[in-house]
Amino acid sequence: MYYRDEAAIERIASGVIDRTLPKSEWTHAGHFAAALWLCRHRRDLTEASAIRGLICRYNEATGTANTDTGGYHHTITLASMRGAADHLTSHPENAPLHVVHSALMASRFGDPNWLFAYWSRKCLFSVPARRDWVEPDIAPLPF
Numbered sequence: 001m002y003y004r005d006e007a008a009i010e011r012i013a014s015g016v017i018d019r020t021l022p023k024s025e026w027t028h029a030g031h032f033a034a035a036l037w038l039c040r041h042r043r044d045l046t047e048a049s050a051i052r053g054l055i056c057r058y059n060e061a062t063g064t065a066n067t068d069t070g071g072y073h074h075t076i077t078l079a080s081m082r083g084a085a086d087h088l089t090s091h092p093e094n095a096p097l098h099v100v101h102s103a104l105m106a107s108r109f110g111d112p113n114w115l116f117a118y119w120s121r122k123c124l125f126s127v128p129a130r131r132d133w134v135e136p137d138i139a140p141l142p143f
Contacts, residue, residue, distance in 0.1 A: 002102050003033060009097040013037035016054065017045070019061035026062070028112045032104055035084035036097050046081055048074075048133070068127045075129040076115060079141060083109050086143035 003009050012033040015021025021030070038045050045054055052074060059071045066072040087104045108114045115124060118136035128134055 002029070002105060003098045005098050006096055009033045009037050009101060010041075013041075016058045017042075019058050021058070021062075023062040023064070026058075028110075029101075029105055031080060032084055032109060033097075033101050035081050036088055036101055036104065039081070039085045039088050040097065046085070048078060051077055051081060068130060073130045074132050075119070075124065075134045078133055079115060079118070080109075082141065082143055083114075 003012070012021060012025065012030050015025070016034050035046075038051075045051060052072060055077060056066045056072045059066050064071050084104065087107065087109065088100060091100045091103070104110065108117075116138075118139050118141055119129070119134075120137050123129060123134060123137040126134070
């Protein structure tokens with residue numbers, strides 16, 4: 001999914017913040033749209049504890065339980081936030097976020113399996129990785 005303007009990206013992020021985004025729009029592309037917007041406009045919400053709270057509250061509002069097997073995943077979230085922040089720095093400061101997002105989705109991050117270059121499935125889907133940050137067990141993140 002690609003977004004055609006800045007307002008579309010902001011709508012995704014705002015919908016997560018105020019818990020009104022339809023669950024069907026909380027896709028791989030939607031996660032990165034929100035991440036980019038937060039990195040640019042709400043850095044206060046990108047810290048580990050803040051992003052955990054934000055996503056857990058959104059999940060609960062959309063009927064998704066945050067458990068050891070579903071819902072919020074801390075390692076995936078932090079890795080994705082770091083990837084989004086790094087990608088954002090590769091564009092001019094005033095680049096439209098929908099353009100940045102399109103480039104991000106055309107990069108390795110567009111593949112929902114990008115994390116498996118760094119983590120084994122066993123490690124990434126472990127309870128410790130869901131609850132807290134777990135370092136990659138295959139290769140270090142490049143950012």
